[in-house]
Amino acid sequence: MTRKIVHLAVYDTQADWETGHATAHLAQNGFTVRAVGLTTEPVTTMGGLRIQPDLALDALDPADSALLILPGASLWDTGDKLAPFARAARAFLDAGVPVAAICGATAGLAREGLLDDRAHTSAVSFYLEATGYRGGERYVEADAVTDRDLITAGPTEPVAFAREIFARLGVYEGEQLDAWYRLFHDSDPTAYEILSA
Template sequence: MSRKPVHLAVYDTLADWETGFAAAHLARGGYEVRTVGASADRPVTSIGGLRIVPDLALDSVRPEDSSLLILPGADLWDAGDDLAPFARTARAFLAAGTPVAAICGATAGLAREGLLDDRDHTSAVSFYLAATGYGGGPRYVETDAVTDGLLVTAGPTEPVAFAREILRLLGVYEGEVLDAWYRLFHDSDAQAYAVLEKAAAR
């Protein structure tokens, strides 16, 4: 069965480590991962100095053509309004019934857009989001990652939990296989590998 691609937003200062687990295992699970920038012809540079040429421009991405929009953290989320168009795109995705996953600074972008006011969510710390002036404080959850309907959120130190929620949401892994995947990559539990190997052989 043909799957719609996953769209991964890329912009200057994006945090390299935050989406690697998700992107790699989505690709292994049969999803094409396409990068989306403000412009398709302007390379961006990550915090780690990686130079990325986006596959697509943001204004050409439509929710109905996507399985998921992933928004990584970046210094730019807190340095002005340069990334506000990505938060507005997240609003359009959610309104159309297409999932969105945001981690670290991207959660602040969604807070400023009003997308966390009525959804359970998490981030780096509660006062980080409170500084945006958003109205969702009572819905903040102190945990590694949160899924509320079609929205996944996580803090910057939880790339594996972030990926876990995405993989669950899209049905890449489920049940004991998802649990084993998390235990292997988060806890270095060698016993979990056997569960994954058995599942792969089926």
């Protein structure tokens, strides 16, 4: 992977817990994480944290990125305010640049038609069915799913979500990837030795 910048979408009401494992370990492994907002105005997360975006969405170019991460947020289910991020995801996927969406962001991608022909997951199948999308037969009951350049996960699976991101970007592979997951998902102390070797 030559591009070492990962773009994290940030917006009001975003779920703080869903992307922390991914962004922290990407940053520790040579990636720069840049926050992209609808504008460069600060946003406030569900947890009350204030985030200043590094750039506005209209300045985001898939050619400058290794990955776009879309966290969940209440706003995904209360109107079309975040629809521009789903359109950006389409541009990324069309350019062959991966997208990772978790929780409510999966509903945004469903509305955009990006889950109609890809295996995917979310919180529960009927959550996505409510969007009116046509990809229901491609829904998978799993912690996280990768199909081509698209990674999806439900809101309770930030560790599995991060694992899929690391696998796609080559951050951890094979035994190390498995050890990372066992350490952070299962609290398996034997995994630490493998990671620190």
